[in-house]
Amino acid sequence: MNSLEDQLKNLFPDHEPNDIPEAEEKSTIWLQDEPLLCKYEKRKGKPITIIEGYTGADSDFKTLAKELKQLLSVGGSFKNEQIIIQGDYRDKIMGFLKDKGFKVKRVGG
Template identity: 35%
Template sequence: MSSSKRKSSDLKTLTENRIVYSEFGNGDNSAALKRSVPDNSAALERAVPELPPNQQDLRVQASRKGRKGKTVTVITGFQSKPETLNALLKQLKTQCGTGGTVKDNTIEIQGDCGQRLVQVLIQQGYKAKISGG
């Protein structure tokens, strides 16, 4: 029974060396905080294949789900970098005269502009279809 209990000297050394919470660090961990961590952000970024427009199959559909009854035209199926999507978004917004945004490799344009968006996308070389009813 006494073997399961720890000696008071063992408990004292364990509690002295153990850090429970440290917001800014202390003298013992200052070397660890000063140590430089290599920047691997480029390796952690998601690899997105940049396909040419004629190889991308896009779907255009109008949606009101989760938008308090407002109609939004959603374009899905992009396989390109965010910079390319932002440039395309700007062109589509000027063609429709409305606002829009890029979310998770999809473009959302305010309003029901499906026909006009399909025409503009086909002129730019994308394969686009209207999806849904």
Template identity: 35%
Template sequence: MAKDTLSEITGLPDDLGIGDDLARSQQRVSIRVDSRRYGKPMTVVEGLDLPDDELSSLASTLKRTLAVGGTTTADGSIELQGEHGTRLEAALRDEGFDVET
């Protein structure tokens, strides 16, 4: 019989996945809008402390939710084409992040 491992964050079994939710809610994510080539807006999500695979998955979810193109960067940011203030904030809160405004 395998012994359940306990989360270092919550002290509860890892199988419950509560530690992941708690870790996400403790991150302070910021949203800013940059101007790119030809004056096109680019929304940047910063402050994410996620492994590369989770960052890519989150970027895919946000792109699908907002119906936009985008990418992840080497410094752990997500860049989305266009300006998506309140819709992006709501989408990040739905994913369990605390968003700075």
């Protein structure tokens, strides 16, 4: 039985595999001294998690919002200098932000 690699070579004989490992992503997001605030609310009966208190560039905060939404596989938005994530993911979000190097403060609940 052929390995998957051999099967792919048969299907795509002209393809040159590149075994270059992907470079690790460097965080270009500005890290502030003040902690980000992570709070929980219910709007229209649905739980949401709000991250606010970022003093850097809006583009950095939008990038952070996108990364959080992809990490959690949930919807969300960026409005009025707040990241709004659908669902109660405070613990996961706080862990992710701490790994990134942010200080996080849990507010309420």
